[in-house]
Amino acid sequence: MTKLWTVAELALWEILRRRGVLLILLLFPLAFYLSRRGDHLGQSIRFVCLGIGWALSTAALFAGSAARGIEPRLRLSGYRAHHLHLGRLLALWIVGIALSVPYFLLVRLDQHDVRYGAIALIMLLTVATAAPFGLALSAVLPRDLEGTLVLLVVVGLQMVMDPADAAARLLPFWFSREIATYAIDHTDADYLTRGLVHGVVVAAVLTALVALASGIRLRQRGHLRVVSVR
Amino acid sequence: MNHHGWLDALASELRRHGIDPELSRHVVSEAASHLRESGEPPLAVFGSPAAYAAAVAESLGAGAAPAGRPGGVGHPLGGPVRGTARAGRPAPGPVRLDVRGIRKRYRRRPVLTGVDLTVRAGEIAAVVGANGSGKSTFLRICAGLTSPDAGQVRVYGSLGYCPQEGGTCDFLYPEEHFLLVGAGRGMSRRAARAAGRAQAAALDWDPAGRIQARHLSGGTRQKLNLVLAGLGEPDVLLLDEPYQGFDRGSYLDFWQQLWRWRAAGKAIVVVTHLLNQLDRVDTVLDLTPAREMAS
Missing domain, CATH: 3.40.50.300 (P-loop containing nucleotide triphosphate hydrolases)
Structure with missing residues (x-):
């Protein structure tokens, strides 16, 4: 556990020291929220949740790319692949929760007649999903620019696609629209159930994908045999 | 460079040449005494710390690295x-x-x-x-x-x-x-x-x-x-x-x-x-x- 916590702690420091990026991350969902607050309060909640997802995915993408240089060395220094990716995920989840709390409070104070518990659930699932989503992208697309463009496309599609369309369920944050409908429009619990299942499955699949990519990239190659002498 | 700085630099250079620490202290102390008594600038008396340390190392025949002729080079097919x-x-x-x-x-x-x-x-x-x-x-x-x-x-x-x-x-x-x-x-x-x-x-x-x-x-x-x-x-x-x-x-x-x-x-x-x-x-x-x- 010491190794996991050490990676998490230092990954957290790395993120927190990118002050400019942090400021943008913090304000980014606010811009989403304010963009629709004037005409459609409910829509502003949906947008702020997507904004949190986009901001955290981007942070994870950059954190994953930045770690590529040192991870092979850490692997040789006694870390297992799971220490490295889980430690980083843990740090990103903490950042995500810290990012979500002020927005939840904003919704709580600014919006009425909505199901606050469901909104908290959206934010929690968004954090759980966005961190591995960004790390998975950084594993598949090592260049930041490519990863950022893919993120842009995914979030753009998330905004414009009809949630009722079956293809929309392939998008990672589909659960957000579904649970938001339950929370804002007071629909029946089917929306909540569908969204919850989708969110949990997507978070699990993306986390597994990150573990797989990290395991492959940092595997001990077959030609090398390390014999203990101590 | 003042006396103090020059002597510090000399100590570092002697260490780099692998001179025994005790001997190194002795050399630095000797140089300090000489500078104190002569009142002359160290660069004029001894030259640069690096050059003086090299001269000391050479005179002692010391150096952490063992002496020897260049170890030749091999071809990958022929091995190291x-x-x-x-x-x-x-x-x-x-x-x-x-x-x-x-x-x-x-x-x-x-x-x-x-x-x-x-x-x-x-x-x-x-x-x-x-x-x-x-x-x-x-x-x-x-x-x-x-x-x-x-x-x-x-x-x-x-x-x-x-x-x-x-x-x-x-x-x-x-x-x-x-x-x-x-x-x-x-x-x-x-x-x-x-x-x-x-x-x-x-x-x-x-x-x-x-x-x-x-x-x-x-x-x-x-x-x-x-x-x-x-x-x-x-x-x-x-x-x-x-x-x-x-x-x-x-x-x-x-x-x-x-x-x-x-x-x-x-x-x-x-x-x-x-x-x-x-x-x-x-x-x-x-x-x-x-x-x-x-x-």
């Missing part, structure tokens, strides 16, 4: 060539790194064609070769970071690896790097910090302070890289041109550190293109392709 740097040192220990028949092609171009290398505890092997001859690839294969097309590598003990570039986190302080790598090695925070500071001091660098790695100079960043490779006392050290950006003094410190590691029984592989140090190593592996050597 052993130098004579071992004179006056204990016999090498057990095999720590055993590389057999490494082949690697990039696209259709063969880079490594059946490379063998054996390094024992207490030995330094230098890997030399022209640009693009596969030195870094060879080291990455030894570290298990790149797969060869054929061949086997056996490492007896733990590995420390210093990459040519990267290997540090831009937004972390040097001491946080010690904690990070130290935790992987199973070291406590205190032990990792102490070991990192001690190794940094050997390279004439103070890692304390809140300077993020991205703000370190190129040479200092490489010192950090080198310290991280040696943290936790790995049995085998793989160093890929770790001295890039070093000034002259740091470069000498680097070789001193290598010899200390060798004396401590570590097996060291260092990629280098600076041939003037080849007489200080035990084995030289030249990866220059045969056609280039012939021309």
Whole structure:
């Protein structure tokens, strides 16, 4: 556990020291929220949740790319692949929760007649999903620019696609629209159930994908045999 | 340069030349007395600290590095060539790194064609070769970071690896790097910090302070890289041109550190293109392709 916590702690420091990026991350969902607050309060909640997802995915993408240089060395220094990716995920989840709390409070104070518990659930699932989503992208697309463009496309599609369309369920944050409908429009619990299942499955699949990519990239190659002498 | 600064610089240079600390203190004390009594500027009396230390070392016939003729170079197909740097040192220990028949092609171009290398505890092997001859690839294969097309590598003990570039986190302080790598090695925070500071001091660098790695100079960043490779006392050290950006003094410190590691029984592989140090190593592996050597 010491190794996991050490990676998490230092990954957290790395993120927190990118002050400019942090400021943008913090304000980014606010811009989403304010963009629709004037005409459609409910829509502003949906947008702020997507904004949190986009901001955290981007942070994870950059954190994953930045770690590529040192991870092979850490692997040789006694870390297992799971220490490295889980430690980083843990740090990103903490950042995500810290990012979500002020927005939840904003919704709580600014919006009425909505199901606050469901909104908290959206934010929690968004954090759980966005961190591995960004790390998975950084594993598949090592260049930041490519990863950022893919993120842009995914979030753009998330905004414009009809949630009722079956293809929309392939998008990672589909659960957000579904649970938001339950929370804002007071629909029946089917929306909540569908969204919850989708969110949990997507978070699990993306986390597994990150573990797989990290395991492959940092595997001990077959030609090398390390014999203990101590 | 005032007396004090000159004497400090002299002490550093004597250390770099491997002069016994007691003798070094004596030399510095003698020089201080002379300067005090004569009242003359040190540069006028002794010249530069580096030159005076070199003269002292030469007059003593000392130096941590063993004397010997240049250890020749070998061809990858013919295998590494052993130098004579071992004179006056204990016999090498057990095999720590055993590389057999490494082949690697990039696209259709063969880079490594059946490379063998054996390094024992207490030995330094230098890997030399022209640009693009596969030195870094060879080291990455030894570290298990790149797969060869054929061949086997056996490492007896733990590995420390210093990459040519990267290997540090831009937004972390040097001491946080010690904690990070130290935790992987199973070291406590205190032990990792102490070991990192001690190794940094050997390279004439103070890692304390809140300077993020991205703000370190190129040479200092490489010192950090080198310290991280040696943290936790790995049995085998793989160093890929770790001295890039070093000034002259740091470069000498680097070789001193290598010899200390060798004396401590570590097996060291260092990629280098600076041939003037080849007489200080035990084995030289030249990866220059045969056609280039012939021309």
